[in-house]
Amino acid sequence: MTTSVLILLAVLVGGAFIVALWGAGIYNQLVTLKNRYQNAFSQIEVQLKRRYDLIPNLVETVKAYMAHERGTLEAVISARNKAVGGLERAAANPGDPASMKALASAEQGLSGALGRLFAVAEAYPDLKANQNMAQLSEEITSTENKVAFARQAYNDGVTAYNTYKQTFPPVVIAGLVGHGQNAELLEFDDAAKIAEAAKVSFT
Numbered sequence: 001m002t003t004s005v006l007i008l009l010a011v012l013v014g015g016a017f018i019v020a021l022w023g024a025g026i027y028n029q030l031v032t033l034k035n036r037y038q039n040a041f042s043q044i045e046v047q048l049k050r051r052y053d054l055i056p057n058l059v060e061t062v063k064a065y066m067a068h069e070r071g072t073l074e075a076v077i078s079a080r081n082k083a084v085g086g087l088e089r090a091a092a093n094p095g096d097p098a099s100m101k102a103l104a105s106a107e108q109g110l111s112g113a114l115g116r117l118f119a120v121a122e123a124y125p126d127l128k129a130n131q132n133m134a135q136l137s138e139e140i141t142s143t144e145n146k147v148a149f150a151r152q153a154y155n156d157g158v159t160a161y162n163t164y165k166q167t168f169p170p171v172v173i174a175g176l177v178g179h180g181q182n183a184e185l186l187e188f189d190d191a192a193k194i195a196e197a198a199k200v201s202f203t
Helices: 003-063 070-092 097-121 131-166 191-202
Strands: none
Touching (some): 003 070, 003 097, 003 131, 070 097
């Protein structure tokens, strides 16, 4: 084997090694960014579960005062159950567009039902004066705020992941290594309104 052939082989092997390192670096960064937004979603999950756990207590507290508002109470429980199912699907695959949109829709339905409940509760002075109701409202407000912070961290993580994989050179190999689909942001349109309604009405 001549010297020129050996040099060519060395260049080819060295080039292949550099390309492999380059590809590995991009893959590792994709995995890191994906893990980051998935971990951020787990914080959303913790806070949403806490909120879902508060809702049955809220309904039980208002039931004695709002006997004629059965439809409103049933709507809250139904919306809560849909949101629980939406969260379970989303937690199985954070970032999946269909799952995130379904969760956002379920959360919007729950926020609307809670908003109606707090609006109706305004007409019951004894309920507004109830200490347990005031405490639950405060906890719901606090939880909504924590959800908002966790959702912001998740959306920041998703944006960083999507931006990185759409840039060059990651865009060249992202689809080849299982990172072709963009992660979905999570938007809750009415959550802030619910926190504000609970705070204004009962604290």
